[in-house]
Amino acid sequence: VGDWLNSPLSIVQGIFAQNVPNSDWEKKVTEYFKEKLKENNATNWVPSLNDVPVHYLKPNSLVKFRCMVQDMFDPEFYMGVYETVDSNTNARVLHFGKYRDVAECGPQQEIDLNSSQTVTSERQTFYCVPVPGESAWVKEISFFASQARVSPSTSYTPSRHKRSYEEDEDMDLHPSKQKEQHTGKSCCSGGDIHGCVEPKRLETEASAGHHVISPNCSPPLDLNFPLPGEKGPACLVKVYESWESFKVNDVLEVFGVLSVDPVLSIVNSEERDGSGLDPMECMDTAEEQRVHSPPASLVPRIHVILAQKLQHINPLLPACLNEEESKTCEFVSNFMSELSPVRAELLGFLTHALLGDSLAAEYLILHLISTVYARRDVLPLGKFTVNLSGCPRSSAFTEHLYHLIQQLVPASYHLRMSIESMNHSRFIPRKDYTANRLLSGLLQLASNTSLVIDETQLEQGQLDTAGVHNVTALGNLITWQKVEYDFNYHRMEFPCNINVLITSEGRSLLPSDCQVHLQPQIIPPNMEEYMSSLLTAVLPSVLNKFRIYLSLLRLLDYSISEEVTKAVEEDFVEMRKNNPESVTADDLHKMLLVARFLSLSAGQTTLSRERWLRAKQLEALRKARLQQQKCVNGNEL
């Protein structure tokens, strides 16, 4: 492992010293690291903040972090280049301030704030949190991918005591996990097992973090995760280039210099104590101080050298699929060749999960690969919200169904609707002006997160204002794929791309694109046993194929040929001719949606006549079911 991993700043110093008079040293630095990271598997050598607790990482080393931009703070002006003067010898030295929080200088040195060499530059701070709702398997797989290579270099851990602790922990974790992986059968039921193991690991690190800062920080800092019960490090990510291209809720992978300088924390305590004295410091409220410069041990800083937006967070896929790299193409074509068996298996798996209902399973696949691929003025195209009605209420079916989905998609959240949760949880992110930050809400989710809304547990009751707002927000999310964040004086729309699946007994009170009425073929006496046995029956390798399948197909392009357009047109006219009531424009919309995802689910990127007919058939089946349902309980309209 080279220096560039352990002390990137010294590399920067080197490049800086060589090129000092001209300003292109910055470009050279970025290029250098870009080259380094391109090397074989180099990205895996970089320890990840997602996996390794902060206090195990060496300060000022290179780290990576997979995260979502939760909030954007104001841009900062910092000393890009500054000069120090030695008070004894009067020697002047130039330093760079980039990738640093503190302008350092030696014991005998003073910073000459008035030097003509000083360059003021600008950088942007993002408040980043781990991807909300990230599934345990994503964490785990990426953990293994990097840990395997990083562990030999754990020698950088600051103290022997800690090192041994980590090694112990590793020993504890590794064998058990690897066993799971290899024995396979236990792995999939591991949904719960991982659920236990993983948080525990994270918990220890979190509590350790708390322990460190407890003297300074009396009430625990709210790390502002969108979803309740989330764990993991939040991070202040300092971006130096093209920050305009990043948006709130973007998922990023950043490579940068970890800064946990304890000085940053000292600053805070000092400032808080002295706030009464120094008028400069009372500019911001105490809350704002806390939020914008939290203790570095709790919220580390990353000074970004390279950052990229992620299309997906599935570690089983190459990070970037657009590139014309042979490796990527190979991967895609390899997978495409074995697509249909995978689809068949997945269909079978989901059919069992949906109690033997293959039509519902078909729709569930379509739903899982749906994504908003474009917006026409206000209309989002490609959203496919499915309302799975007729779910058995008693047997915790929805709970287990969610666990299965969680095993398949990289990020998900299970929203159990109840009067209580509607009235009391915050769905819409809200700007907190005292602390000057965006308080996160449940609906601040990254693209392609699966949101499973469970309506079966909803009881009668009174929604208060907050509840009404929350339900409206959910409705808007489903219909327009956008969330209106509350900025107190005004509201602002943030487009989103969230797959919503609603499980309900009757028709859902929320809007949906298509309602599928579940017709269970089997009622297992013990739902829990049934569901967990389903998971154990799937080989981990097959499970991984499912995961790849769902993530990959979502990214494919799609088109309709002129010929098929004609056919569809004819078809539509024909259908209308017979019975104009039966087919509306809306229905055509739905059929086209179904046809799109049906083609994609088979790996085809153009619509064929057969797929169109199949789509029509599916729709007809689905509608017939609804009709039937209507007849069964006539009062339900």
Add this chain to the structure above:
Amino acid sequence: MSSPASTPSRRRGKRGRGSNPPTPQDARSPPSQKRRTDDSTSTGDLQPMPTSPPADVQSPGAADALFSSPPQFRHSAIPLDFDISSPLTYGTPSSRVEGTPRSGARGTPVRQRPDLGSVRKARQVDLHSDGLAEDIVATEQSLGQKLVIWGTDVNVASCKEKFQRFLQRFIDPLDKEDEDIGLDLNEPRYMQRLQEINVVGEPFLNVNCDHLRSFDENLYRQLICYPQEVIPTFDMAANEIFFDRYPDSILEHQIQVRPYNALKTRNMRNLNPEDIDQLITISGMVIRSSQLIPEMQEAFFRCQVCAFTTRVEIDRGRIAEPSVCKNCNTTHSMALIHNRSMFSDKQMIKLQESPEDMPAGQTPHTVALFAHNDLVDKVQPGDRINVTGIYRAVPIRVNPRVSSVKSVYKTHIDVIHYRKTDSKRLHGVDEETEQKRFTEERVEMLKELSKKADIYERLALALAPSIYEHEDIKKGILLQLFGGSRKDFTHTGRGNFRAEINILLCGDPGTSKSQLLQYVYNLVPRGQYTSGKGSSAVGLTAYVMKDPETRQLVLQTGALVLSDNGICCIDEFDKMNESTRSVLHEVMEQQTLSIAKAGIICQLNARTSILAAANPIESQWNPKKTTIENIQLPHTLLSRFDLIFLMLDPRDEAYDRRLARHLVSLYYQSEEKMEEEYMDMAVLRDYIAYARSYVNPRLGEEAGQALIEAYVDMRKIGSGRGMVSAYPRQLESLIRLAEAHAKVRFSDKVETIDVEEAKRLHREALKQSATDPRTGIVDISILTTGMSTTARKRKEELAQALRKLIQSKGKAPSLKYQQLLDDLRAQSDIAVTKEMFEEALRALADEDFLTVTGKTVRLL
């Protein structure tokens, strides 16, 4: 640190300026001593706190000691009535000789300007003082005149002279601002302002930088680049003129010049390190304001031994406590007397960028403002303001004991001038900000566009392209977006005529009504979107709230008020409850909202167009029923809609075919093509905004005639069949529509073609919504009275028939209900429903012919 490295001279300049916040200098500033003695003279020359503490902490103690050492203060304290802002201290020798108007100026105390930082200090370059030559970046040709403030290219004398000339001569008869009430635009504007100051006694002179720029480009540039130096010079100049003119005037303090509208009014997002220490104007919204902070400007010390007193000025946020009494030489005997120290007001304000300026998908930026003295508490959270001020950056100290500095600067703006942007809206003056937005090329482009013959169709097509066909509806909405011309008939007692066009869409569910509403809502800048189901009357109008902190009553405005000058889109109009709908009556005709609640009685403007969508009561539109029957809305409300469209699913093969093609294309079109159309949306938005603010068509003679004819025709159609098919409201609608159509053409005159189109559209809408389903005749009374004339006639006939029937029954005092119905049915040649029968009974009961009790009908 501050500005780019390209201006080293400037940097040097700042160093000398003692303690201004943005320049954490003085690490090595040997020459400052001299300058110090020279001009740290001031009495109340209060240091603004936000000076650079970090800098001086680490900077060599030498400088600090130097500055705070008592001898200097003694030195400087001599001319107490002598201040920098006064011409005396500023003056170059030449200006002194000229004889400044001491009389007036002297009597008026100087109020120092914390907003400019501590500029006064150490900045004047005195020609006669030696040893300063090194600091003078000046050409040495002629003494005094070529002297500039170092670090800048500002020559005080010439700058002052130019500004005086500007004040005395600037006239711009064309430029009208809303504050200009009572100004004679053909006289020098700022001389009138000075006169105003003399009368009113508010010693602030607001100067529009735009004026300055048109007067003297160079002076303007200097003002923008070196506000700290130039503004005091302006003060000086203004005071000279003022006291020259009004020597006896008594002001609270000397006049302070406040420039505003520093042309580069910019977005907060564009601020960058190059703007530091420059005069900038940014717009935004106040989100938080701090308590008033009393800031010590001058400390008063008294020796506890000998009662000797001394004053110590604040220097870069610190007071240097004298350790030795100068009188009795006792050490540590000086005590601070709070009551005799001087304080100034200061307030911290957070400004957030306005939502319009924000790129999609990002969170708004904020910037801190420091307001001083009388600018404190001028703005409240929620206000939209334009701020003119000086952008500052200050390093943050890590720890006084550690030499490292946090490499980040804190930035803020010292406010010089506020201008509220939304208060204007309440006065109804045209939106200046919106007008400013168009560049010349853009205007050219729009004008070019407006000349196209098919511009109307083109725009209608560009509207919501994802929604298929419904062209007339789109045209209607297009006209609504443009709106009619606003007319004022206040003097004749009629008040404002409504210029806004209201549209109701009703029709089958799933005909993309909501989508159309969403589109409009996203298109217009001041749109509001509500759903009838979810809104209450107060949510639409306004409500009074008690602020939990201040116990003050606050008026919170609702959707209708917020969409003043915009469009309020109301979805599910039919689901709105009665009381909520009733507030719309006033809004839709009078365009105001009256509130009488919790002791607040007021009338708010709500000049909003309403675009509403309603679903038929039976979920599917029943073509056999009238509009009123289908949507169950009171006709009083319906008649307030200019256009009512039905959005029905057309049953037509060709249509289906086109629709299918259109939809299919949605499902595979590439992103780029969509981008193109998105561009169109921006053009459309600009086009509408431009037309709304600049085009104000009036009726031409011909058009007037055409309108009269159209109206007479409409009434004639009806009168032929014994009914009225048009009311004055319809005429008004026609006028509005014609005006809007003229606006689409960017025409200042309404012409016959506009009237033709208005007529056509109106007829089209009527045909759809006011057709009597029984007769197929367009009948306006369906909308105005809720019942078609034929229906009314039929009702009367039935009642008569019933009366005859009863009379034919002879003298029976009471009749069986069911029996009567059966008899009537047997007799009548049309099918008599129970409802019709009951209606007839009711009509007879109204005539006191009979009464109905339970199942029997009694004759009277």
